Amino acid sequence: MKKRKAQVAIIALLISALVMTVGLTLSRKTTIETRLDTNEEALRDAFNAAESGIDYYLKTGTTAYTVPDLSAKADVSVKNLGGEATLNFGEYTPEGGSEFYWLTNRNSDGSLGTSYYSGNQITVAHGGMNGSLAINIFYRSGSGFGVRRWGYNFSSDSNRQVSGFTAATGAQNVTITSLPSSPVLMTVTPIFTGANLSITGNNNFPAQGEEISSLGKVGEVNTTQANKKVVIQRRYKLPTFWLDALVAEGNIE
Amino acid sequence: MKRIITTLFAFGLFLNVNITKTNAACTGTCTTCDSLYNIYRCQYTGIPCTGPGSYCSGGGQCLYQGLGCDGKDTCSCDTITSTCGCTGGCKPGQVYYSDTCEYSCTPNCSCANNLCSTQTCPNGCGGTCIGRVTYDCSCANNLCSDQTCQGSCGTCTGQLNCPLTTLTTFEIRRASDWSYTDRNDGGKDITDDQNRLHICDPYLSIQASQPRSVIYVAWLSNTLGCDNIDPDSVKMRWLGNSQEISMSKLTDHQNHPHCGYSATVTYLDTVNIPDPATFQITMKSIQGNKVTPWTNVIPALRLKVWDCNLSVTGNFYDSSGQTICSSNAFNDSLPSNLVENLSYYSSSGSAGMSLGANSYNGTIRWGRSYNPVFNNGLYPANPYGSLPVTSHWTRINNSSSCLTGSTITTSQVDPYVTSPSLDVDFSFTRIMEPWYQVVGSGVKTRGTLTSGVPVTASFAYLTRGTSSGGFTEMHVPNNGGVFFNDSFNRNAYYPSTPPYGSPNNWYKQRKLGLASIYDYNYFYNHLYLKQGVGTTGTSWNQRPESGPFFVNGDLTINANNQAFTGQPLLTIVKGNLEIDQNVTTLHGLFVVNGNIGIGGSNTTALNIHGSVYARGDIRASRSLVPKINNNTSPSVIYNYQPSYVLNLPMEVVRVLSGWRME
Structure with a gap:
């Protein structure tokens, strides 16, 4: 009889151990998940704060931003784009799109300034495209503006050449030397294919806009703080169709 | 003696005797001989000998015969009573007798122009026949009107000289107007320098209108007079079809050598003989029934009878903005199907043309003057109809010159070639469809680019810079590129190199990427x-x-x-x-x-x-x-x-x- 009671006790002990093991396992998993959810929420709040910081800056020009419930904040920093002898925005410009390089400064209100690019040449690199480039340089002329245009064919394929463009077969770049005085804007439009465009001058180019960085923060420093940084460029661009007087997605007649 | 002579005459008449002695029947004395000489003959042979005692080959004596003439002058008798034809007394070599003469007589009365093959000389031989033989030559089929027959000469065989009827001249006259003829004298010469004439000539048939009738006139000659021409025998034929045509006597025009005969012939315009052909005529004289066989007419006229149709073809060109009649004026084709219809208008009727895209062909009539009428227009008020042009020039047969007027004279076409044709090109100064132009930039469309830049424009580009255009207020020296999916010029200006832009003629059939995001x-x-x-x-x-x-x-x-x-x-x-x-x-x-x-x-x-x-x-x-x-x-x-x-x-x-x- 005693032997039978001992067996029951052992079985009960094993079952209890098993139940305890399962229970502890489930409890650990829930704790981890709760901790992960808390981090993601913090990051999301940091990201939102960063974006709101940029919006706040764009609207107010203020670089410090705190969310209304004080749960997060963002520090905004701004630096000029360009200002160097090479401009490379790191963007891929699709066929028919245009990249805009300003050759004059902007006043504080964003209007066109009068400090013009002082170099006497600009080299346009296309990053190895197999097509053509249409290049415009707008310039100030008296009280108005003018525009000069260039066209280059880099491809040896006649189907990838624009009639009348200057042949630059195989070249990786072209250099414009006959710059108009008081240049304002250079636009480069790839044809037949997109291109990774950049320009290099023999002097520094004016600022092309701003790079706005916003660091969103949630929590206390050195404890559970979550950060998220958002960077965006604020540049001056035009719809490509305004480079011509007559453009239609449909027919023209 | 007379009996002997008569016997000898009769003998000679039937047996062709060669020697006849007859009594000359001279009366009076022959006094005109220069001299007389003695005549001697051998006694037996009659051979002349020199005188008494001379030798005679047949023997016998040389006997004196009498006096003879010296051989140069005639010895005239006061009268001649014989009919032998002697006109004088003695002939050279004849024996002279005091009242007789001796002569040779041949049976051949070789009177000029009066030979009958069996003719015999009546009344014996004697002298020479003078003038026509006036014997009765009333042989059947041999009567000529001026012959008078006297006496009898037996039977004539063969024809006497009955005259043929001949053609004096042959004329072609306008049926309604005798003043037009192919002769220079008394009329208007309507043949060309090769003596050719054709049925469509306005002088002949009045612009080839129907019926195309002409009059042929033959002027005939017969030495016996116009009445000696058989009026039913005169026929002509034009060798173009060789059809025999009877000619009728012009009773009011019968004066030898202009015995008039005529025929009026109407040619249907279905007759179309490509080459000019000559004429022939035949006729017959009444006396002698002498037929003049088919003979080429004089002068050697050649007539072309054809349908007067000219094949006309041509092209339509766009000469807008071109110098008059310059070579460029006939370079650029008019836009296809701009000419919807074309007819050649004349006062005698219009001819419709068959049209191609910018060409035409049809048939017009030679000799008429035409004015082109386009697109249901009316001449002369509105010859262009709905065709949007202001004027046109005309080029004939690709000539380097052209007509500034609109009248096309078809008589300039050589009607004597096998297939007369005319090439008439029209070059129009068009009224252009409205069009647009871009100044100082390019044009981009992802669809079809329909432009209308006309060649007539003073600056004929779709896009243009400002430096050449005077738009200095824009400060834009350059134009831009032209990009499109398809292109079309509604004013049909398609030079070999598209004139899209100046100074930069940049263009490409390319959509240029995706549509813009801006809207x-x-x-x-x-x-x-x-x-x-x-x-x-x-x-x-x-x-x-x-x-x-x-x-x-x-x-x-x-x-x-x-x-x-x-x-x-x-x-x-x-x-x-x-x-x-x-x-x-x-x-x-x-x-x-x-x-x-x-x-x-x-x-x-x-x-x-x-x-x-x-x-x-x-x-x-x-x-x-x-x-x-x-x-x-x-x-x-x-x-x-x-x-x-x-x-x-x-x-x-x-x-x-x-x-x-x-």
Whole structure:
């Protein structure tokens, strides 16, 4: 009889151990998940704060931003784009799109300034495209503006050449030397294919806009703080169709 | 003696005796002999000998015969009673007797022009026949009207000299007017220098109108008179068809050697003998029934009888803006099917032509003058009908010169060639369809680019820079590129190298990437909603002074606006944009979600200074008034204004890009 009671006790002990093991396992998993959810929420709040910081800056020009419930904040920093002898925005410009390089400064209100690019040449690199480039340089002329245009064919394929463009077969770049005085804007439009465009001058180019960085923060420093940084460029661009007087997605007649 | 002579005559008559002695029956004394001499003959042979005692080969003595003439002068008798034909007494060599003469007589009465083959000399031989034989030659079939027969000469065989009827001259006359003939004398020479004539000649058949009748006149001759011509025997034939034609006697024109006969012949226009052919004539004399066989007429006229149809072909050219009759005037074809119909008009009837795309062919009549009438026009009031041209030049047979008038004279075509034809080209100065031009920039469309730049334009390019055009206020020296999916020129200006732009003729059939992301909603959300920039409205008069103007629907621009020195007007339309025909000047930038329409007409072109972008179609159909001004000037001009683009509101051009997260 005693032997039978001992067996029951052992079985009960094993079952209890098993139940305890399962229970502890489930409890650990829930704790981890709760901790992960808390981090993601913090990051999301940091990201939102960063974006709101940029919006706040764009609207107010203020670089410090705190969310209304004080749960997060963002520090905004701004630096000029360009200002160097090479401009490379790191963007891929699709066929028919245009990249805009300003050759004059902007006043504080964003209007066109009068400090013009002082170099006497600009080299346009296309990053190895197999097509053509249409290049415009707008310039100030008296009280108005003018525009000069260039066209280059880099491809040896006649189907990838624009009639009348200057042949630059195989070249990786072209250099414009006959710059108009008081240049304002250079636009480069790839044809037949997109291109990774950049320009290099023999002097520094004016600022092309701003790079706005916003660091969103949630929590206390050195404890559970979550950060998220958002960077965006604020540049001056035009719809490509305004480079011509007559453009239609449909027919023209 | 007489009996002997008679016997000898009879013998000679039937036996052709050679020697006859007859009594000359002279009376009186022959006194005109120069001298007489003694005649001696051998006794037996009668052979003349020299005198008494001379030798005679047949023996016998040489006996004195009497006196003889010396042989040079005749010895005339006072009268001659014999009919032997002697006109004097003795003939040289004849024996002279005091009242007789001895002579030789032959039976051949060789009277000139009066031989009958069996003719015999009556009354014995004697003397020489003089004049016509006046014997009765009443042989059947041998009567000639001036022959008189006396006495009898037996039977005549063969024809006497009955005259043939001959052709004096042959004429062709206009059926209705005898004043026209092929002779220079007494009429008008209607043959050419090769003596040719054809049925369509206006002098002959009056512009070949039906019936095409001509009169042939034959002037005949017969030495016995016009009455000796058998009037039923005169026939002619034209060797073009060799059909025999009887000629009728012209009773009022019967004067030898102009015995007139004529025939009127009508030729149907189904007769078409390509080459000129000569004539022949035949006739018969009554006396002797002498037939003049088919004989070529004199002069050797050649007549062409044809249907008078000229094959005419030609092409239509566009000479708009070309120097008169220059070689370039006939280089460029007129747009296909612009000529919908063509007829050659003449007062005698019009001829319709069969048309190709820009060519034609048909049939006209030689000798007529024609004026072309196009597209259901009326001559002379409106010869061009609905054809949009102002004038035309005419080129005949690819000549280096051309006609500035419109009348085409078909008589200039050589009618004697096998297949007369005429090549008549027309080159028109067109009234152009209205067209547009872009100044200072390019044109881009993802669809079809229909332009209308005419060759007549003073600066015939779709896009043009300003340095050559005098638009100095724009400060734009260059034009831009032209990009399209398909292209078409509705004024059919298709030189080998498309004249899209000057000074930069940049063009490519290429859509240039994806459609733009910019539209009404983008600008409205980005500018108006987010930044509160811009003005909304529904009509043109609600537009702001400058800056964005949002129209949430269609918009009709019905008034001009002024130029902008700073920020321009940016009109953004969600629907379609129509520009009224009264508007001539617009400034600003236009973005339209739908289509842009520019219709109507105006004496002044519409100048849009700025830039136009449509997500749909842009259709400029506005015409200048008068329409002919479309030949030289565009009716809509898109003037690119870089100052408008560079002076856009900051909110428009300052964009965010390059977003990244770190």
